[in-house]
Amino acid sequence: MFGMPDEIWVPIRLTIELATITTLSLLVVATPLAWWLARSKAWFKEAAATLVSLPMVLPPTVLGFYLLIVLGPDGPGGAIASLWGGRTLAFTFTGLVIGSIISSLPFVVQPIRNAFAAVGDRPLEVAATLRTSPSRAFWTVALPLASPGLLTGAVLGFAHTVGEFGVILMIGGNIPGRTRVMSTAIFDFAETMRWREANLLAGGMVVFAFAVILSMILLEKRFTRAGA
């Protein structure tokens, strides 16, 4: 595609697939989690929030190491894989999705939680006086009001997954078309002195990262102006 050799194009396609699936899964997982973190009064709430934030501070090698064991034949990953005749979730696209969800989770939960917190009690109380059920209030009041936070979370989750390297290096196995994503392909090209290919992918990453951050800033500006 676009006259690019498969070696370049396949990792790009795979990275986009991985980031898209991870982001969609993250929105499903992170939205209720963020809602709970924003609204709950449970005493262990902040401990749970800390747990969610851990991947932000831990080196990817720590995640990669534990994932290799948890996804492996002796862990729950092996049990899941055996459902379709596999032995391990390491070296699989599914394994990469699981790893990426865990490592990008804080980047999605945090902005959504902040957005829910910013909505506050008032709109929900008003909805309640109008006899709106809590679940209906969530879908029709809280979620639309928090949508800028969801958008920020989705963009950050997508971008962070595209930039994921350490975890994938440790659990991926570098399989073309399945686990060889852009970041690990760049590593490979650089290690084997294929500068042209490394340059092509790395340059593309720089442009992509620039576009993501710029659009985030512009979006935020627009929302604050709309809110003001």
Next chain:
Amino acid sequence: MKLTVLAAALVGFLTSLAAPVRADVTHVAVAANFTEPAREIAALFKQKTGHEAVLIFGASGAFFTQITHSAPFEVFLSADEDRPKAAVEQGFAVPDSRFTYAIGKLVLWSRVVDVTNGEAALKAGNFLKLSIANPVAAPYGTAAVETMKALGVWDALQPKIVQGNSIAQAFQFIDTRNAELGFVALAQLHGVTAGTQWEVPSNLHAPIRQDAVLLKTGANSEASKAFLAFLKGPEARAIIEQFGYSLP
């Protein structure tokens, strides 16, 4: 009074910072397969000469790239002869310093399936993942691919292959049993009793001649030259053989 104590402490601290410069240290880039013997050799080297060899482990290909970009290594112990040769040709290493310090042996190892008869196991293909080192960056990976081609199983097994970025990661994939079997260096299995192994007949791949070379950065370093001399000596050779390498 307090101030003098503080000043003395500061002087002491600064001297201790300067100390490692006086003591001779060499930085050795070691191919991952040679990790364990290199550790033993470096310990003995320190005991005998007082010099310290700081070891850095990785894939030979990665090291070569780093060396061409002025990595702070003085000695390079590769897992092949091509990269040290290229380092000399491209002016990164001292000519005539290159020699073969070990000849490696490739082993098929498994903790899941029986590979006592490795050829039969490879041909039967009763496994999902086979781990090798990245053949472009690691010579043991290249030898593994050559072996599978020589046995005529390459096309059948290619979809099952997972790659470690060095032979150390290839080993780790098998050790955690994420891959059922894979090709590693015999030296990595030193003292390992788990699983079954099959020593690959040496006619199935090009010999793994592992060359050492003194890099230009170490041309004037006593410790670096002493380390290479020690590596050629009888004590180091005994360790190398003990780990299952042959010697030239």
